[in-house]
Amino acid sequence: MTDRAPHWPQTVGSEQFSLGASLQIWTRRLLFALVGFLLLGPLIILLLTSVTPPGQLPLQASALTLENYLEIFTRRGTFTLLRNTVVYAGSSVILGMAVAIVIAWLTERTDLRGRVVVRILMFSWMAVPPLVFGYGWILLTNPGNGALNALARAVFGLSSAPFTPYSAVALIAISGLGLVPTCYVMISGLLRNMDPSLEDAGHVIGASRLTSMRKITIPLMRPGLLSASIYLVMGMVQTFDLPLILGTTAQYPVLSTRIFLLASPDGGLPNYGAASAFGVVLLVLALGLMWVYFRATAMAERFRIVSGKSFRPKRSKLGRLSFAAYAFVCIYFLIMLLPLLILLWTSLFPFYRVPALAELATANLSAYARVLYEPTVQRALVNTALLVGISSTSVMFLSCLISWFSVRTASASSKILDVMAFLPTAIPPIVMAIAMLLLFMRSPIYGTVWVLIIGHVTIFLPFGTRTMNGALLQIHKELEDAATICGAAWLVGLRRIILPLVWPHALNAWLWVFAHSARDLTFPLMLMTSNNVVLASTLYLTWDYPDQTGAAAIAVIMVGVLMLIVVPVQLYSARRAGET
């Protein structure tokens, strides 16, 4: 019906015009104030700090200056820094995409057995912190006594170690492999939404499977792959943990690690001015990538082949190739599993020793008892539970409300609210973290876990609102209108009608935020005090101490707890998806 334009009652004249609407209006004002504060507060303080003379604090400075920018652009190495950042992000995304394309094609388009397991493993794997992988790989490949090096020396009789984790290549390889699950999730979604009859059409006119893949499937997917790649490059440019633990030793600095070291150096005073100026540079870089991303997704829209009808993809028979396919998938999972296994091994002994059967006799769990009795670890466990639980729940609570306003009401302020909630996507977490540090440095919440929660809510809000916008758009407005006419107040309608209907989407998004909040190291490290340690920062500190066994035990505990939560929820939603 053309005369059913979506519209929302607006106040005409005075505030008491509508009793029901005024609760909504106040809710929206609150959201506006909250999101505005979360977004603009840190950004303004960041910009101010970057133009504050060195050695002075923002808001107390006598004059504004461009000195910080001049310094970072005249300093030697800034160009190398930018080049490293781009090379690191680009190469690791290419590696991750290449592996993920093969696995996604195998699980979505072939008769590979156990593809459901592969899917669940991939989704769950996203929850494993990159930090854990990094430490695992250091134990596996360090030149002194890394397990793989020891193996290579024993088997091939080499005198020097063939592997090292401390090189640009290793950093890129480890980051790329860790990126595969995320790439997989994006690509399998693309493949799922593409009508296989287009490939069949190529088949019918006599093209071989390889030709139809090269000439039809790949070109059709290209825009989608491109926009997914740009999105991931955006993420990798901002990534911080692996470049910190591997790249600094490898003398391979990138923008994010440079910002961290300027803001919290091992010795000397923090140079917040230069760190903020670098932060602004990184922000500009991220905004540029975001612009390219929007251009690419606009192009992907043009190519989008979603007919609305549901199609069951025809699966190619692997036949003789199935052995190669299994080998590929198994090797990948073995590579992913190795770092976890070596951490498990290390946690069983007082000191790291090269894996061997004979050692098993002395294995014990004393490291676990030791770290669990440590007050820092206990505090970290409590803080982590608070951080991930409150962040993910608040993000979803805010996202549901913000998305409701942006989908169901047509007023300009709802649109602005929606855009404001999306903007943090362009702000690299390291930039946001340093901005939060500057903003809250002299407030009582600095040093508490609450400052971390505020940071995580801000950076994960875009993901939450994107997901909930999509979910709410699928729900017919009349379902909600019906509740209103039946006499239900606004919040009753939201709770009884909307929430149950969007529940599966909300649960998945909650889990995503939960896992990403747990694995993040940026905020815990940037804003760390002795009070607000969480598992990720404790892991980093323990490793740095150095206490490899303790760190290994903490890593194992962390992965175990995450899997205990993530896997059952994955199984639950896989079963739910199977039902409908």
Next chain:
Amino acid sequence: MHLVVSNLGKTYGNRQSGSRVTAMKSISFSVKRGDIFTLLGPSGCGKTTTLQCVAGLETPTNGSILMDGEVVFDQGTARMVPANRRKLGMVFQSYAIWPHMTVFENVAFPLAHGTRRVESGDIRRRVLDALERVKLAEYADRPSPHLSGGQQQRVALARALVHEPRLLLLDEPLSNLDAKLRDDMRVEIRQLVKSLGITTLFVTHDQVEAMSMSDQIVLMRAGRILQVGTPREIFLKPRSRFVADFMGRSNIISGRVTAGSGAVETAIGLVACDVPSEFRAHDPVTLVIRPQAIQILSERAPYASLGNLVTGRVSSLNFLGETVEIEVRCGPLGLRITADPYLDLSIGQTISFVLPAERCVVVGPDEEERPPHAASEPAEDEPSSARIGVENERVLP
């Protein structure tokens, strides 16, 4: 009067930018208690917006709405009772049955979560009563997605009535049903609503639905009311060419009022009819004559005493069983007649018929369609057509 809508208007768009769209303007009507009152019109006419304003799902830009003497909306005093406090029941076009609930839970919702809550013992009794009324009592525990379209509609009806609303709103409730079911539901809804004595506001674009279900019809177009009346009044005495056309097939004949009044000069001669006093001599007017209004004369009938006698040649016959549609060529015009199927006619035959004066309706030119004095012979547009002057090919949904 049970529902009084006065001077209601709704404008979309930005006040500052000036890009505004008027969905409806100066809508006024009142509904008697217990009546089924229909808003009828083509899509985009503002009928749904009007209904949504009455429901409280839209806020009008101006005007007022009274229910049972209570002001639920008044722009002047800035008073707006929100939708959930208006004590209404509504059936939506999509039925809006909540898929995550059983039939029982759907129907119980207004009692359990509405503004006037009911004790849980009462809920069960009243829900089952309501389901009984729509013949779905045995489906109470079924998940609502496992229902057919017709059953979903009944659930929607039960849900809209269970809390005894003071007004029932129906938004094109039949448009998603197949033809046979639609005919049954039409009768059933009318009987149910009448037996409960509940005042009903009904929105549709289908004139057959409107005529068969309503006590009163408002015909709307482009955000305005064209005519209000009983189905009989609107069908037999349309006040404009658009209304005549929208309600069913008509013969449309252009002409001019004669000097003596009481007749219109047309291409088929002088047609005596009741010319409303608003028209003066020589005004261009349109004669509307329903195909059913024309009486064919048998050969032996006495000719002399009858006025408006016309003779023409049968140019086509369309035998439909219940009726026969005849197209007759009379000089430059073609006329359509719906007649008794037992008449024995053949193509090329000359017949005589009467246009009874009281059945010829004189209307002025439609305001928006053409400027005054621009009215022309419809025949000039398509001289080769056999059906000259018959502009009634409305495509029925």
